[in-house]
Amino acid sequence: xRVSYDEMYGVVMEKLEKYGVxxxxxxxxxxxxxxxxxxxxxxxxxxxxxxxxxxxxxGSVKPDAKPVRVGSLGAMEQWDGNLGMGNTNAAFCMDRAxxxxxxxxxxxxxxxxxNHWQRAGAFGARxxxxxxxxxxxxxxxxxxxxxxxxxxxxxNNPLVMCxxxxxxxxxxxxxxxxxxxGAIDSAALxxxxxPVPGGYDEQGNVTRNPxxxxxxxxxxxxxxxxxxxxxxxxxxxxxxxxxxxxxxEIGKQGATPTDEYNLSQVFIAIQVTDKAANDExxxxxxxxxxxxxxxxxxxxxxxxxxxxxxxxxxSKQRGIxxxxxxxxxxxxx
Amino acid sequence: xRVSYDEMYGVVMEKLEKYGVxxxxxxxxxxxxxxxxxxxxxxxxxxxxxxxxxxxxxGSVKPDAKPVRVGSLGAMEQWDGNLGMGNTNAAFCMDRAxxxxxxxxxxxxxxxxxNHWQRAGAFGARxxxxxxxxxxxxxxxxxxxxxxxxxxxxxNNPLVMCxxxxxxxxxxxxxxxxxxxGAIDSAALxxxxxPVPGGYDEQGNVTRNPxxxxxxxxxxxxxxxxxxxxxxxxxxxxxxxxxxxxxxEIGKQGATPTDEYNLSQVFIAIQVTDKAANDExxxxxxxxxxxxxxxxxxxxxxxxxxxxxxxxxxSKQRGIxxxxxxxxxxxxx
Numbered sequence: 001x002r003v004s005y006d007e008m009y010g011v012v013m014e015k016l017e018k019y020g021v022x023x024x025x026x027x028x029x030x031x032x033x034x035x036x037x038x039x040x041x042x043x044x045x046x047x048x049x050x051x052x053x054x055x056x057x058x059g060s061v062k063p064d065a066k067p068v069r070v071g072s073l074g075a076m077e078q079w080d081g082n083l084g085m086g087n088t089n090a091a092f093c094m095d096r097a098x099x100x101x102x103x104x105x106x107x108x109x110x111x112x113x114x115n116h117w118q119r120a121g122a123f124g125a126r127x128x129x130x131x132x133x134x135x136x137x138x139x140x141x142x143x144x145x146x147x148x149x150x151x152x153x154x155x156n157n158p159l160v161m162c163x164x165x166x167x168x169x170x171x172x173x174x175x176x177x178x179x180x181x182g183a184i185d186s187a188a189l190x191x192x193x194x195p196v197p198g199g200y201d202e203q204g205n206v207t208r209n210p211x212x213x214x215x216x217x218x219x220x221x222x223x224x225x226x227x228x229x230x231x232x233x234x235x236x237x238x239x240x241x242x243x244x245x246x247x248x249e250i251g252k253q254g255a256t257p258t259d260e261y262n263l264s265q266v267f268i269a270i271q272v273t274d275k276a277a278n279d280e281x282x283x284x285x286x287x288x289x290x291x292x293x294x295x296x297x298x299x300x301x302x303x304x305x306x307x308x309x310x311x312x313x314x315s316k317q318r319g320i321x322x323x324x325x326x327x328x329x330x331x332x333x
Numbered sequence: 334x335r336v337s338y339d340e341m342y343g344v345v346m347e348k349l350e351k352y353g354v355x356x357x358x359x360x361x362x363x364x365x366x367x368x369x370x371x372x373x374x375x376x377x378x379x380x381x382x383x384x385x386x387x388x389x390x391x392g393s394v395k396p397d398a399k400p401v402r403v404g405s406l407g408a409m410e411q412w413d414g415n416l417g418m419g420n421t422n423a424a425f426c427m428d429r430a431x432x433x434x435x436x437x438x439x440x441x442x443x444x445x446x447x448n449h450w451q452r453a454g455a456f457g458a459r460x461x462x463x464x465x466x467x468x469x470x471x472x473x474x475x476x477x478x479x480x481x482x483x484x485x486x487x488x489n490n491p492l493v494m495c496x497x498x499x500x501x502x503x504x505x506x507x508x509x510x511x512x513x514x515g516a517i518d519s520a521a522l523x524x525x526x527x528p529v530p531g532g533y534d535e536q537g538n539v540t541r542n543p544x545x546x547x548x549x550x551x552x553x554x555x556x557x558x559x560x561x562x563x564x565x566x567x568x569x570x571x572x573x574x575x576x577x578x579x580x581x582e583i584g585k586q587g588a589t590p591t592d593e594y595n596l597s598q599v600f601i602a603i604q605v606t607d608k609a610a611n612d613e614x615x616x617x618x619x620x621x622x623x624x625x626x627x628x629x630x631x632x633x634x635x636x637x638x639x640x641x642x643x644x645x646x647x648s649k650q651r652g653i654x655x656x657x658x659x660x661x662x663x664x665x666x
Contacts, residue, residue, distance in 0.1 A: 073604060075408040076438025105409025108439045108603060133570055148634045149625030161566035163573060170569060172562035196557050204628065223555025224529050229505035229637035233494035236503060236618055237466055240496060240611045241603060248621035268601075270441060270574060271406060278573045285569055288581035292482030295537065301481040304562035 001327060002319030008034045012049060015333045019056040020063040021085065028088040036119040037320050040311025043182045044119035047326050052116075053333050060261040061085060061115050067092050070243075075104040078242060081114030083262060090117035090136075091126060094267045098130045101269040111265045112244025121173030121308070123267060124162030128169035132269040134162040139235045141260045142251040144177050144219050147228035150200075152217065155247040156180070157234040162305075164272055165282040171305035176231035178220045184210045238264040334660060335652030341367045345382060348666045352389040353396040354418065361421040369452040370653050373644025376515045377452035380659050385449075386666050393594040394418060394448050400425050403576075408437040411575060414447030416595060423450040423469075423598060424459060430602040431463045442600045445577025449593055454506030454641070456600060457495030461502035465602040467495040472568045474593045475584040477510050477552050480561035483533075485550065488580040489513070490567040495638075497605055498615040504638035509564035511553045517543045571597040 012030040016022075021029060033052075036045030055061040065084030069077055077096065081089040093109040100107025117123065117138055127134025140155035156177035163170050179187075179198040187194055188210035197206045199213035199220050206220065207213060221227030239246035244264035245253070253262060272278045292301045315321065345363040349355075354362060366385075369378030388394040398417030402410055410429065414422040426442040433440025450456065450471055460467025473488035489510035496503050512520075512531040520527055521543035530539045532546035532553050539553065540546060554560030572579035577597035578586070586595060605611045625634045648654065 071606070073438030073606065074436065076434075076603060101409075103407065104437060105406030106439055106441045106601075107408075133574065146622045146625055146634050148628055148632060149622070150628055151626045153622050153625045159563075161563065161570065163566060163569045170566065172559070172566045174556070174559040174562060178556055178559075222557075222559045223507070223511055226505070226507040226511075226555045229507060230492075230494065232618065232622065232637055233496060233503065233505045236496045236615055237494065237603075239614045239618070240605065241466065243607075243610065246614060246618050246621075248618060268439075270409060270570075272573060273404070273406065274576075277576065281573045281579060282569055285565065285572070285579050285581060288579075289479045289482070289486050289565065292479055292486045293484045295481055295483055299481060301479050304565055 001322060001324050003322055003327065004319050005034060005038070008037065008046065008320055008322070011330060012046075015049070015053060015330070018333075019053055021056065022063070025063065025085050025088045028091055029085050032087040032091065032118060032122055034320070036122060037322065038312050038315040039119070039121075039308045040315070040321075041119050041121070041308065042322060042326070043180070046322050046330060048118060050329055050333060055115070055261065060259065067111065067114075075100050075106055076108045077110070079109055079111045081111050083113055083115060086115030086117045086263070087122070089114045090123050090265060090267070093265070094123040094126045094134065094136060094269065095130070097267040097269040098127055098132050101132050101271045106268065106270045108241075109267045110238070110241035111267065112242035114263050114265055115261050116263065117265065119173070120158040120160045121162070121171055121305075124160035124171050124173065125169055127269045128162045128164040128171070130269075131164060131275060132271055133164070134160065135268040135270075136160050136266060137234045137238060138263055138265040139238045139245070139247050139250065140263065142247050143181065144221060144228075144231065146232065147221065147225040150216075150218055153248060154228065154231045155235055155250075156219075157231045157247070159230070159234060163282055164275065164278060166279055168309055169305065170282060170286070170303055171308075174222070176221055176227040176234070178222050184213055184219070188214055238266050241266055334655060334657050336655050336660065337652050338367060338371070341370065341379065341653055341655070344663060345379075348382070348386060348663065351666075352386055354389065355396070358396065358418050358421050361424055362418050365420040365424065365451055365455055367653070369455060370655065371645050371648040372452070372454075372641045373648070373654075374452050374454070374641065375655060375659070376513070379655055379663060381451060383662055383666060388448070388594065393592065400444065400447075408433050408439055409441045410443070412442055412444045414444050416446055416448060419448030419450045419596070420455070422447045423456050423600070426598070427456040427459045427467065427469060427600045427602065428463070430600040431460055431465050434465050434602040434604045439601065439603045441574075443571070443574035444598045444600065445575035447596050447598055449596065450598065452506070453491040453493045454495070454504055454638075457493035457504050457506065458502055460602045461495045461497040461504070463602075464497060464608060465604055466497070467493065468601040468603075469493050469599060470567045470571060471596055471598040472571045472578075472580050472583065473596065475580050476514065477554060477561075477564065479565065480554065480558040483549075483551055486581060487561065487564045488568055488583075490564045490580070492563070492567060496615060497608065497611060499612055501642055502638065503615060503619070503636055504641075507555070509554055509560040509567070511555050517546055517552070521547055571599050574599055
């Protein structure tokens with residue numbers, strides 16, 4: 001089914017207020033959740049909203065907490081999220097990194113004691129819309145084995161890189177696991193094989209069968225040892241720079257793997273001084289990629305983020321796509 | 334065979350001077366090449382030295398060029414490498430990013446018109462030894478197809494993240510391709526299969542057979558579409574921030590795929606204000622990873638960079654390992 005922006009925003013606002021979220025935090029949170037869904041990322045938009053309400057109810061997310069600066073070194077600042085709303089904390093910190101970048105060329109904000117930011121790419125996009133290159137990442141629950149291990153001690157730690165381009169941007173928003181738990185669950189439910197190997201079965205063989213992977217949750221890092229290494233470094237940098245929790249500590253504080261709270265994040269913005277030159281560079285790179293010989297005749301080679309932008313424009317025209325069952329669950333919150 | 338540091342350094346210095354490299358540039362270049370080999374990365378150390386001499390001879394690398402600052406915004410600077418020596422240009426720029434970070438918390442240097450920096454990790458390590466977190470990346474020749482394409486329009490664009498730890502560091506130094514051309518060549522020569530899939534055969538099937546991959550050079554990005562996306566963004570950021578060449582332009586200037594020169598790079602250093610707290614965070618993360626259940630009983634789960642550090646300590650004790658044929662080639666330069 002499809003729902004208009006105004007309708008989805010209205011319902012989300014009503015539910016947020018019902019559970020104690022008010023003012024700027026409610027507005028920012030609702031805008032973020034609805035926009036993520038507009039961009040075709042319902043998994044980190046409306047589909048996650050019931051889980052956010054659950055976390056508001058169980059006290060993991062504090063509805064009235066605001067981020068507070070705890071350290072400043074010029075272009076680099078440390079903030080404490082006070083366990084407040086993850087997506088508004090993150091938006092605030094990327095905006096602060098942009099302010100620093102406007103003044104000093106580059107800005108970095110490390111944020112501790114924050115919560116799940118929903119769609120990682122939203123904050124890269126935020127930097128780009130303000131005329132900056134945006135880089136950001138978060139740590140997570142231990143949800144992936146380190147390379148050489150069977151059990152989960154590292155996070156999939158999503159990493160975003162975003163470059164402004166014309167009125168929009170080019171962006172990669174990717175976790176260090178080949179597939180999210182949601183993607184594996186959803187493939188298992190519909191009986192589909194994954195398009196590429198996503199983890200291991202109980203015999204220790206790499207497999208595309210999501211039901212087999214669900215028996216082990218031994219998911220594959222992107223690039224095997226490489227994604228494992230990048231994930232570990234992203235966690236070390238986030239925990240060290242923010243003074244907050246590392247992946248292993250996040251894992252120890254919760255009783256179940258869904259208790260993902262009290263995270264550490266880093267936001268970097270870099271000023272693009274000559275927007276026209278930047279756009280021309282990006283345009284040439286896109287044109288060159290699109291001149292590639294596609295794997296099948298007639299297929300278009302897409303640039304990173306192109307599919308999400310197309311989904312956004314479709315949502316604007318035709319309403320936001322949402323699964324009926326999800327929407328009914330949201331209405332009943 | 335093994336060669337002492339002094340012997341290898343002496344020979345490299347002698348050859349550099351023979352081909353017109355003198356003073357600080359010769360010293361820095363020789364130190365870098367020998368150290369890379371000490372760290373077990375001969376592929377980006379002594380093994381690449383004949384190719385560097387070739388580039389000095391054909392004029393791609395200007396022996397007496399020095400980097401010059403062309404833009405400054407506070408904590409962010411643009412430098413022009415003037416097609417000088419790649420590894421000394423890169424060391425200079427990471428050192429400059431560290432200076433900015435010491436003053437302003439974070440520093441970023443974007444470098445254009447530079448050359449191959451040999452081992453990417455050397456510059457992350459440089460930041461860490463100076464008490465900073467180091468992040469850096471380079472673009473390359475078009476050496477990998479974008480996701481959805483068969484022919485090579487994007488670079489494998491190595492990315493480094495490095496966190497100081499005790500007297501050393503933890504570091505990931507990884508290109509966006511699953512395997513380097515060198516690794517594929519070397520597996521093909523010895524008739525070994527690659528440990529995981531590394532590219533496509535002529536029928537468009539993913540394969541671990543290096544000889545088949547060499548027929549297409551359709552190599553796999555790490556994480557399929559994800560590594561392709563990260564590679565494209567790393568190139569866009571490097572070319573936009575530096576004002577230098579993008580991957581497609583680097584590809585157009587050279588007659589053969591070995592003519593990899595005139596690259597764009599980015600160096601970011603972030604100050605670690607409390608080294609003791611940083612070390613404790615990193616120590617806990619390493620301890621947790623090492624407490625994993627290994628894929629085979631008795632195997633140790635390694636942290637990123639641990640193997641290279643072990644190689645370094647072995648090289649210090651027993652001399653630097655070098656292939657006899659490579660050493661003879663170097664001596665004959």
